[in-house]
Amino acid sequence: MAVVSETAGGPLRLGVLGCSGFARRRMLPAMAAHPRVRVHAVASRSAGRAAVTAAPFRARPVTGYGELLADPALDAVYLPLPAALHAPWVEAALSAGKHVLAEKPLTTDPGQTRTLLARARSLGLVLHENTLFVHHGQHAVVRRLLAEGAIGELRALHAAFTVPAPAPGDIRYAPELGGGCLADIGLYPVRAAVHLLGTRLDVVGAVLSSAPGQRVETSGAALLRRADGVTAQLTFGMEHAYRSRYELWGSEGRITVDRAFTPAADHRPGLLVERADATRTLALPAEDQAVAALTAFADSVHGGKGGADNEADLLAQAELLARIRQAASG
Numbered sequence: 001m002a003v004v005s006e007t008a009g010g011p012l013r014l015g016v017l018g019c020s021g022f023a024r025r026r027m028l029p030a031m032a033a034h035p036r037v038r039v040h041a042v043a044s045r046s047a048g049r050a051a052v053t054a055a056p057f058r059a060r061p062v063t064g065y066g067e068l069l070a071d072p073a074l075d076a077v078y079l080p081l082p083a084a085l086h087a088p089w090v091e092a093a094l095s096a097g098k099h100v101l102a103e104k105p106l107t108t109d110p111g112q113t114r115t116l117l118a119r120a121r122s123l124g125l126v127l128h129e130n131t132l133f134v135h136h137g138q139h140a141v142v143r144r145l146l147a148e149g150a151i152g153e154l155r156a157l158h159a160a161f162t163v164p165a166p167a168p169g170d171i172r173y174a175p176e177l178g179g180g181c182l183a184d185i186g187l188y189p190v191r192a193a194v195h196l197l198g199t200r201l202d203v204v205g206a207v208l209s210s211a212p213g214q215r216v217e218t219s220g221a222a223l224l225r226r227a228d229g230v231t232a233q234l235t236f237g238m239e240h241a242y243r244s245r246y247e248l249w250g251s252e253g254r255i256t257v258d259r260a261f262t263p264a265a266d267h268r269p270g271l272l273v274e275r276a277d278a279t280r281t282l283a284l285p286a287e288d289q290a291v292a293a294l295t296a297f298a299d300s301v302h303g304g305k306g307g308a309d310n311e312a313d314l315l316a317q318a319e320l321l322a323r324i325r326q327a328a329s330g
């Protein structure tokens with residue numbers, strides 16, 4: 001089992017598996033700024049890329065992912081590889097005794113997700129999926145408003161995450177790397193449905209479409225339903241104008257959260273609460289959800305339980321993504 005240096009008082013020593021764009025842009029700076037995490041090593045398939053990426057963080061550059069996992073000084077690895085490579089490398093990292101923070105989607109198959117979570121638990125190792133938005137405090141405020149009846153009885157969720165087309169050759173266009181907008185982008189509104197409506201959701205119908213010449217789906221929609229009739233209408237796509245937003249419709253009002261899934265660290269949320277008698281905007285403080293996700297990971301490692309902190313939600317999300325694909329093809 002991994003030696004957890006944080007429990008001995010020092011920061012968690014992290015190794016990064018792959019010099020991904022998102023890692024360089026968002027996670028490595030968040031790690032460097034986090035008092036409970038240290039970037040210890042950075043691995044790439046290319047020695048040059050490892051050296052360039054590791055240098056600003058004074059981390060050890062490593063050529064090859066297996067080489068990095070063999071480093072006994074590492075407590076944990078962050079895994080920002082293409083989706084189809086997550087499962088084998090999560091398995092390898094767990095087998096090497098490391099806690100794992102894996103990029104979303106944790107795997108591309110609910111069976112694999114279930115197996116890896118069980119394996120992590122049996123080894124006493126933490127396995128988190130790096131879905132950042134659930135760690136932002138604004139959604140806890142939304143849940144509290146719902147529980148307090150701020151919009152009466154909940155009737156429906158409308159959630160949308162759409163982004164402009166990635167550059168040609170991006171991993172998201174490659175089916176063999178687990179590309180396509182369902183797992184990459186659709187995951188967010190699906191997770192919002194689980195986060196806000198609970199894990200017991202059915203897929204009523206779904207559509208996945210590919211832009212001409214593409215080998216993966218580039219846009220989609222799904223209708224989910226809870227047993228009490230509450231619905232979730234989800235829209236996602238990766239050849240669209242940007243939108244990142246959800247609305248909760250109740251018997252007496254509506255809550256709207258804009259920039260719901262990828263707010264910048266300095267974004268100060270304004271939750272819109274509309275009722276027939278009054279409309280108010282709840283101003284919340286800015287929060288860096290990447291830092292919050294790292295804190296949750298460090299807390300889990302510190303807690304020593306293994307597995308994920310929100311396993312039921314993670315499994316429900318994985319199942320729903322698979323059932324949406326099934327519904328769209330049937």
Ligand SMILES: NC(=O)c1ccc[n+]([C@@H]2O[C@H](COP(=O)([O-])OP(=O)(O)OC[C@H]3O[C@@H](n4cnc5c(N)ncnc54)[C@H](OP(=O)(O)O)[C@@H]3O)[C@@H](O)[C@H]2O)c1
Pocket residue numbers: 017018019020021022023043044045046049050080081082083085103104105130131132171177184
């Ligand atoms: N949590 C979030 O908010 C968020 C946001 C964006 C992306 N992500 C996730 O982060 C992961 C990476 O996304 P990205 O946009 O950063 O991708 P990217 O820039 O293409 O990076 C992927 C990295 O994987 C490594 N790799 C290994 N085998 C590869 C192969 N056969 N083809 C391409 N790359 C390969 C490469 O690192 P080396 O060449 O250095 O080995 C590459 O830099 C995905 O799972 C994505 O869903 C998460």
